[in-house]
Amino acid sequence: KSSATNTRLVVKKLFARQQHEGFGAVVRRSIGRFEFRYFDPFLVLDEFSVSAPAGFPDHPHRGFETVTYMLEGEILHEDCEGHKGVIREGGLQWMTAGKGIVHSEMPSSNSSGITHNKGLQLWINLSSRQKLVEPSYQEIESKDIAETEKDGVRVRVIAGEWNGVKSKICTRTPTMYLDFTLSPGSRISQPIPLHWNAFVYVLQGHGHFGDSKLQHSAAAAHHLLILGLGGDMLEAWNGSDSGLPLRFILVAGEPIGEPMVQFGPFVMNTQEEIDETIDDFENFRNGFEKARHWKSQAAS
Numbered sequence: 510k511s512s513a514t515n516t517r518l519v520v521k522k523l524f525a526r527q528q529h530e531g532f533g534a535v536v537r538r539s540i541g542r543f544e545f546r547y548f549d550p551f552l553v554l555d556e557f558s559v560s561a562p563a564g565f566p567d568h569p570h571r572g573f574e575t576v577t578y579m580l581e582g583e584i585l586h587e588d589c590e591g592h593k594g595v596i597r598e599g600g601l602q603w604m605t606a607g608k609g610i611v612h613s614e615m616p617s618s619n620s621s622g623i624t625h626n627k628g629l630q631l632w633i634n635l636s637s638r639q640k641l642v643e644p645s646y647q648e649i650e651s652k653d654i655a656e657t658e659k660d661g662v663r664v665r666v667i668a669g670e671w672n673g674v675k676s677k678i679c680t681r682t683p684t685m686y687l688d689f690t691l692s693p694g695s696r697i698s699q700p701i702p703l704h705w706n707a708f709v710y711v712l713q714g715h716g717h718f719g720d721s722k723l724q725h726s727a728a729a730a731h732h733l734l735i736l737g738l739g740g741d742m743l744e745a746w747n748g749s750d751s752g753l754p755l756r757f758i759l760v761a762g763e764p765i766g767e768p769m770v771q772f773g774p775f776v777m778n779t780q781e782e783i784d785e786t787i788d789d790f791e792n793f794r795n796g797f798e799k800a801r802h803w804k805s806q807a808a809s
């Protein structure tokens with residue numbers, strides 16, 4: 510194994526255009542849309558924007574995790590087990606749906622004048638062994654998110670670690686999730702585990718990604734950049750011409766390598782398991798019991 514580090518190059522670039530989802534909500538779906546269905550272990554990446562009364566009313570999930578990271582405004586969530594709370598700006602909810610959850614995710618109608626509630630929702634698949642675990646939540650407020658700054662680079666560590674700063678999120682499917690802001694003229698070289706699937710999603714500004722000497726890609730907001738394998742480093746830099754900060758997320762995960770069958774918010778390994786899941790959901794069984802008599806306040 511060569512000790513030299515190899516820079517991972519951008520092998521695919523997608524612009525996430527807007528589409529409707531939920532009830533009157535708008536999402537820019539980059540992973541999970543027809544042209545780019547599954548990037549093991551990642552099922553969906555939505556950049557969402559929603560204003561009351563629109564939102565994502567009562568719906569189920571089984572077999573994977575959702576990671577909701579608020580960029581502006583807030584989202585009220587409540588589930589059929591009585592778990593409820595507000596994910597505020599800069600805050601994070603890492604939900605393990607596991608064997609099944611029914612919940613709603615709605616902007617609070619009385620949010621302090623902020624009409625646009627914007628954020629990212631990433632869906633991470635679970636291995637067959639973990640698909641039916643008890644549902645659980647890991648929720649971190651903005652002030653408690655591990656954040657560090659160095660040489661014009663600010664990093665918020667959503668999952669994994671940066672420069673010795675660790676997130677307290679437990680990742681059932683090994684995942685790193687870093688939120689970078691690079692001031693004009695700054696650059697990063699970020700290690701990424703060799704065999705993990707990795708992508709960048711640009712949130713703001715305009716940046717360059719790849720090998721500064723050989724081949725690199727430029728991208729602006731709402732672009733997904735898929736990084737090729739064969740390297741263990743991401744190089745990124747903010748060409749100082751724009752004067753704007755460059756903000757992007759770097760997400761990488763260990764591929765699960767199992768068959769994946771998805772039916773909307775249900776993700777299992779075989780069609781039979783999907784048929785059973787739909788049957789469980791319709792008959793309020795095996796994890797969906799509490800959904801029988803539950804309606805969210807928001808939808809009531």
Ligand SMILES: Nc1ccc(F)c(C(=O)c2c[nH]c3ncc(Cl)cc23)c1F
Nearest residue numbers: 530531532536555557565568614630774
């Ligand atoms: N119809 C339908 C079916 C299945 C879903 F999971 C959803 C859903 O809840 C979301 C899909 N993208 C999202 N981005 C952010 C947030 Cl907060 C929620 C969602 C949904 F709306």
Ligand SMILES: [Fe+3]
Nearest residue numbers: 568570575614
């Ligand atoms: Fe949901």
